[in-house]
Amino acid sequence: MGKQVNRALRFFAAGTVTAMSSIALAELPAYQQTSSWYANGEAALAAKLADTRTEKSAKNVILFVGDGMGVSTLTAARILDGQMRGESGEENLLSFEAFPHTALIKTYNTNQQTPDSAGTMTAMMTGVKTRAGMINVDSDGLRADCAGVAGNELNTFLELMEDQGRSTGIVSTARITHATPAATYARSPERNWESNDGLSEEAVANGCVDIAAQLVSLDVGDGIDVILGGGRRHFITSDDGGKRTDGRDLTAEWRDRYSEQRAAYVQSGSELAGTDLANTDKLLGLFTASHMSYDADRTAHDKDEPSIAEMTGRAIELLSKNEQGYFLMVESGRIDHGHHAGSAYTALHDTIAFAEAVKTATETVNLDDTLILVTADHSHVMTIAGYATRGNPILGKVETNDSHGAPTGAPALAKDDLPYTALSYANGLGFADLGGETNADARYYLPADTGRKDLTATDTQAPGFHQEALVPLGSESHAGEDITLHAIGAGAQLVQGTLEQNAVFHLMIGATGLPVSAE
Missing domain, CATH: 3.40.720.10 (Alkaline Phosphatase, subunit A)
Known part of the structure; x- marks a missing residue:
């Protein structure tokens, strides 16, 4: 297997494999250099290099x-x-x-x-x-x-x-x-x-x-x-x-x-x-x-x-x-x-x-x-997950892309056939959340066999909505990773x-x- 991979790499380097591109590997085509992503990255570097602020003491x-x-x-x-x-x-x-x-x-x-x-x-x-x-x-x-x-x-x-x-x-x-x-x-x-x-x-x-x-x-x-x-x-x-x-x-x-x-x-x-x-x-x-x-x-x-x-x-x-x-x-x-x-x-x-x-x-x-x-x-312990499409409302339900990379136009469903949100918590009050109900006794700590609640008709972007949580705690906890x-x-x-x-x-x-x- 290793010899086959190395042989394929040599063919590619020699220009034998041309199906994916007709340009030389050492060159950047004009359409690449004029891409807005390329231009933005180039501008960011230029600004960094132009930052000539001298070292001064802070008053x-x-x-x-x-x-x-x-x-x-x-x-x-x-x-x-x-x-x-x-x-x-x-x-x-x-x-x-x-x-x-x-x-x-x-x-x-x-x-x-x-x-x-x-x-x-x-x-x-x-x-x-x-x-x-x-x-x-x-x-x-x-x-x-x-x-x-x-x-x-x-x-x-x-x-x-x-x-x-x-x-x-x-x-x-x-x-x-x-x-x-x-x-x-x-x-x-x-x-x-x-x-x-x-x-x-x-x-x-x-x-x-x-x-x-x-x-x-x-x-x-x-x-x-x-x-x-x-x-x-x-x-x-x-x-x-x-x-x-x-x-x-x-x-x-x-x-x-x-x-x-x-x-x-x-x-x-x-x-x-x-x-x-x-x-x-x-x-x-x-x-x-x-x-x-x-x-x-x-x-x-x-x-x-x-x-x-x-x-x-x-x-x-x-x-x-x-x-x-x-x-x-x-x-x-x-x-x-x-x-x-x-x-x-x-x-x-x-x-x-x-x-x-x-x-x-x-x-x-x-x-x-x-x-x-x-x-x-x-x-x-808030996380962003679920392969949401670009521009998916960050407080909304996850909508993914189809096999061609285009939005599906409908909320994605989990293995329990229910929609889920882009944001969730690893622990906290939202365990088995009813999706914005105000009755605390009904909202939190439901028995495990009740499963998640159907958020299809719930406005998860509303001020009163609490994201779902994996582990039931009386208060969501801090996390231990680095901050900026x-x-x-x-x-x-x-x-x-x-x-x-x-x-x-x-x-x-x-x-x-x-x-x-x-x-």
């Missing part, structure tokens, strides 16, 4: 974190984004996917193959990996063990920037005390200690302070300059609809702290839009009691909450007044929550809104002195290869030249 750093934004989420979101404009979608790029520098990031925690947001964001903010569930506490400590914090505290990039006189800001569509934003400023062995009501008896006995209280009392520099997100309930007392049981109103304490400065506290999108930032030095915005709305719900119900792009723009406007520079962290926290609920619709729409926020930043800042990084903290890091601006050339997640901290240090030890 400003903006770190965008799409919580749960794995590679499959990026792919599906870019397709949906294009399809919402009437395109087939596959050729589309989200704003940051066009950035010139990209790397892969390994996300595991020190104690978990598949990570959580507390450990992953700690790695990015401190340069040190740690256990899942722990915020800026080294893994020599134990989760939820207050006594083990002493001697294991980790300082963050935000604190280093504050210490150097630069302005700082945090923006999140989640609670501002949630794991990802909290990891920019707090130290806690337990991510769930968002307000004092969540502290354990051991934590109280050993003097641990809840995350919200740490935020308003941060004593590095003059405190964080911009705080925008959800989670008001962790700052106010139960008498006012909050969670605190210690009688403290942290929003009042924040205003008292900055009473001699130009400070503004806002609770709605219209209030944020109406704030005179030219005459504001400190800005606190807590727009919801818990997490902010999914972007699709925000727009559909005309809620008076700012979009993530609007929060990003306002934060940059205020922070840019500091000529020494600034650090801004922007998190799209509800991408993660949409996936946990098994709702690709909400997760993908929040990803698209996140890309708009990155676009806002890119079009606003000076890239000669600003580094923009866009990444995730971990992935999710995209970079543009000063210092972006450092982003390349496959990196440990804690390298993100060192990339920011390298780009800014920030001192990390006492002189």
